[in-house]
Amino acid sequence: MTLNHYLILSFILFSIGVAGVLLRRNIIIVLMSLELIFNSVNISLAAFAYYLKSITGTVFVVFNITVAAAEVAIGLAILVAVYRTRKTVNVEELKDMRY
Amino acid sequence: MDIWALLIVPLAAALIITFITRKRAELSSYVSVGAVVICFLIVLPYFVRMLGNPHFEHIEQSFLWLDIPGLMVEMGTIIDPLSLIMLFIVTFVGSLIHIYSRNYMHGEKGYARFFASLSLFIFSMLGIVLANNFIMIFVFWELVGLASYLLIGFYFEKPSAADAAKKAFLVNRIGDFGFILGIFVLYYATGTFNFIEMAHIIQAGNVSSGTLGLAALLIFCGAMGKSAQFPLHVWLPDAMEGPTPVSALIHAATMVAAGVYMLARTGFLYAAAPQEAMMVIAYIGGITAFMAALLALGQSDIKRIIAYSTLSSLGYMVMSVGVGGTGAGMFYLMTHAFFKALLFLGAGSVIHACHTNDIWEMGKLYPKMKVTAVTFILGALAMMGIFPFSGFWSKDEILTSVFSSGNYLLFGVGVLTAGITALFMTKVVAVTFFGEKRYHSHPHESPVGMTIPLVVLAIFAVIAGFAGLPGLDPNFGTFVSAVAGSAAAHAGEHGAHAEHHFNYFVAITSTIAVFIGIIIGWLIYSKKSIDNNAIAEKFSGFYKALQNRLYIDHFYDRVIVAGIYNNIARLFNFIEVYIIIHFVLNGIAYVTRQIGKALRLTISGQLQHYAFAMVGGVLVLMIIFVLL
Numbered sequence: 068m069t070l071n072h073y074l075i076l077s078f079i080l081f082s083i084g085v086a087g088v089l090l091r092r093n094i095i096i097v098l099m100s101l102e103l104i105f106n107s108v109n110i111s112l113a114a115f116a117y118y119l120k121s122i123t124g125t126v127f128v129v130f131n132i133t134v135a136a137a138e139v140a141i142g143l144a145i146l147v148a149v150y151r152t153r154k155t156v157n158v159e160e161l162k163d164m165r166y
Numbered sequence: 167m168d169i170w171a172l173l174i175v176p177l178a179a180a181l182i183i184t185f186i187t188r189k190r191a192e193l194s195s196y197v198s199v200g201a202v203v204i205c206f207l208i209v210l211p212y213f214v215r216m217l218g219n220p221h222f223e224h225i226e227q228s229f230l231w232l233d234i235p236g237l238m239v240e241m242g243t244i245i246d247p248l249s250l251i252m253l254f255i256v257t258f259v260g261s262l263i264h265i266y267s268r269n270y271m272h273g274e275k276g277y278a279r280f281f282a283s284l285s286l287f288i289f290s291m292l293g294i295v296l297a298n299n300f301i302m303i304f305v306f307w308e309l310v311g312l313a314s315y316l317l318i319g320f321y322f323e324k325p326s327a328a329d330a331a332k333k334a335f336l337v338n339r340i341g342d343f344g345f346i347l348g349i350f351v352l353y354y355a356t357g358t359f360n361f362i363e364m365a366h367i368i369q370a371g372n373v374s375s376g377t378l379g380l381a382a383l384l385i386f387c388g389a390m391g392k393s394a395q396f397p398l399h400v401w402l403p404d405a406m407e408g409p410t411p412v413s414a415l416i417h418a419a420t421m422v423a424a425g426v427y428m429l430a431r432t433g434f435l436y437a438a439a440p441q442e443a444m445m446v447i448a449y450i451g452g453i454t455a456f457m458a459a460l461l462a463l464g465q466s467d468i469k470r471i472i473a474y475s476t477l478s479s480l481g482y483m484v485m486s487v488g489v490g491g492t493g494a495g496m497f498y499l500m501t502h503a504f505f506k507a508l509l510f511l512g513a514g515s516v517i518h519a520c521h522t523n524d525i526w527e528m529g530k531l532y533p534k535m536k537v538t539a540v541t542f543i544l545g546a547l548a549m550m551g552i553f554p555f556s557g558f559w560s561k562d563e564i565l566t567s568v569f570s571s572g573n574y575l576l577f578g579v580g581v582l583t584a585g586i587t588a589l590f591m592t593k594v595v596a597v598t599f600f601g602e603k604r605y606h607s608h609p610h611e612s613p614v615g616m617t618i619p620l621v622v623l624a625i626f627a628v629i630a631g632f633a634g635l636p637g638l639d640p641n642f643g644t645f646v647s648a649v650a651g652s653a654a655a656h657a658g659e660h661g662a663h664a665e666h667h668f669n670y671f672v673a674i675t676s677t678i679a680v681f682i683g684i685i686i687g688w689l690i691y692s693k694k695s696i697d698n699n700a701i702a703e704k705f706s707g708f709y710k711a712l713q714n715r716l717y718i719d720h721f722y723d724r725v726i727v728a729g730i731y732n733n734i735a736r737l738f739n740f741i742e743v744y745i746i747i748h749f750v751l752n753g754i755a756y757v758t759r760q761i762g763k764a765l766r767l768t769i770s771g772q773l774q775h776y777a778f779a780m781v782g783g784v785l786v787l788m789i790i791f792v793l794l
Binding site: 085088089090094097158159161162163164165 | 769770771772773774777778781
């Protein structure tokens with residue numbers, strides 16, 4: 068297992084995440100895809116930290132996970148609120164933020 | 167440290183009156199009078215000591231005020247014979263005028279404000295006199311300008327007074343602009359603001375004469391504004407809108423003489439400046455002296471007549487400095503301070519009694535106001551320069567220095583001016599105090615608080631000239647030549663200008679001119695064997711021109727104010743309204759709004775469009791990054 072393997076894994080996960088964000092209609096899936104992007108970055112950070120013998124990357128990973136947890140909590144809370152008022156989770160129907 | 171008290175006490179008085187005792191008029195006047203009398207008492211021992219020993223080492227005290235890299239500015243005081251003479255004049259005449267003002271201004275609205283401004287003036291004036299460097303003198307120079315503005319505009323509800331104050335301020339700005347440029351030139355050439363250091367550098371011959379000439383003329387611009395020299399003289403006659411004691415103190419005895427004092431203080435510069443620059447100064451002085459004397463003839467307002475005579479006297483002093491007779495100029499400054507303050511206070515006393523400024527509505531006041539009349543006549547005699555009054559000695563010294571410098575044209579102008587001065591002073595005295603009765607009210611002698619300053623000033627107006635008596639040692643010239651930083655003080659010996667030889671030709675010529683003036687004045691205005699109106703009709707064009715101040719003020723109004731100033735104002739108005747507001751400001755707002763309208767269309771509200779744009783953008787950046 069070299070660094071490249073981890074980076075390729077990270078790239079695949081990142082691409083799946085981007086595709087999910089761009090293509091899926093269900094906003095919960097979009098949110099999950101975002102988490103996937105997050106974690107792909109975490110993998111590459113951890114891999115770099117391991118191969119470069121530096122603790123910094125590992126520290127960032129821990130931070131990222133913490134922030135992501137907080138973000139997910141807020142994001143889901145907003146989604147619940149949106150669903151209660153609009154009765155839908157389809158992103159294409161949530162398009163009122165415009166002129 | 168008692169020298170610093172000279173500045174602190176009057177400033178404190180001004181602040182105390184403004185912030186604490188403003189509502190209590192009587193108390194305010196005591197604060198102000200007290201401050202100036204304290205200053206006088208501080209100056210007096212120094213002055214007496216100087217009289218005993220004119221060659222004493224000058225005292226310089228200073229502290230660093232501003233210290234930024236490449237620029238060090240100090241605040242400092244210098245005590246030498248020159249500044250002591252001026253300190254004595256300012257505090258002594260100032261004290262008398264303060265006392266006089268307590269009665270003259272009694273019951274005026276703004277009595278406390280008047281005294282606060284007077285104290286501010288004393289503070290600023292003492293600052294000019296004490297200053298040991300150019301920055302400090304400039305700062306206080308502007309402060310006297312402010313005090314003068316406040317006092318000219320004392321009756322600010324009167325439009326003419328407000329206009330006069332504005333005029334004085336603006337005209338002085340023109341001169342001060344030159345002044346500060348001159349300071350920059352000198353700093354650039356010598357690297358210091360300090361007078362004494364600068365004097366040593368210039369005396370060492372390290373500055374080119376072209377630079378010195380430029381600096382001398384630029385610095386002279388400052389004196390031209392403050393001492394009201396042609397062509398910046400127009401503000402002084404209008405400044406008579408202020409209360410009469412102000413005219414006496416600021417616009418006759420002290421502030422307007424500050425220009426001459428400054429020229430004497432920077433005498434090292436003028437001693438080294440090229441002859442051409444000095445000739446410009448001498449001729450400007452000569453023109454001012456002669457023109458102002460002519461203008462005085464055409465006036466009938468008693469204060470304006472004396473104001474024009476002040477202009478004429480200032481021209482005399484400047485002419486004297488221009489031909490190298492700085493000592494003579496300072497001597498005239500001193501005697502002038504006494505007799506001109508006396509004349510103004512006398513005029514104030516008359517105005518106080520008659521409630522008018524027009525001499526044709528006075529007449530035969532002598533029996534009613536004997537003290538005022540006698541002191542006024544003494545002042546007039548001193549002004550004309552009759553032997554042995556003070557004006558004789560000082561005027562004679564100026565004319566001698568002009569004569570011995572070989573400028574016979576200027577000498578002729580000086581003698582002629584003396585004659586005209588005698589003529590219009592005779593007119594004032596004859597028309598105001600003698601002749602038939604023309605007043606309507608019931609004039610009476612002024613209260614003691616006003617007549618005592620008159621009497622004291624009259625004594626000095628008579629005897630002050632003996633300070634410069636030729637042959638007396640030490641006489642006035644000795645003191646002035648011992649000015650700090652001058653070559654003479656440096657060598658510790660008598661300078662060349664200190665030796666004043668009495669010249670009988672000069673004395674007799676000027677005396678004859680004066681007597682001709684008096685006789686003509688007497689024939690016209692007292693004996694009436696020459697008809698006043700007939701002359702006026704015969705030379706009607708010239709007479710009208712004189713009454714209209716030779717149209718110089720009209721010229722400034724029409725050409726400079728209406729022609730140039732208003733067009734510049736119009737141009738700036740155009741630039742402001744059309745270019746800055748309509749084009750730049752409204753243009754920016756318009757463009758921003760249009761861009762916003764266009765960009766608004768790209769906002770769909772679709773979350774995934776934004777995400778797509780973001781990802782696409784990153785991809786484009788990546789492609790660019792890889793390709794390059």
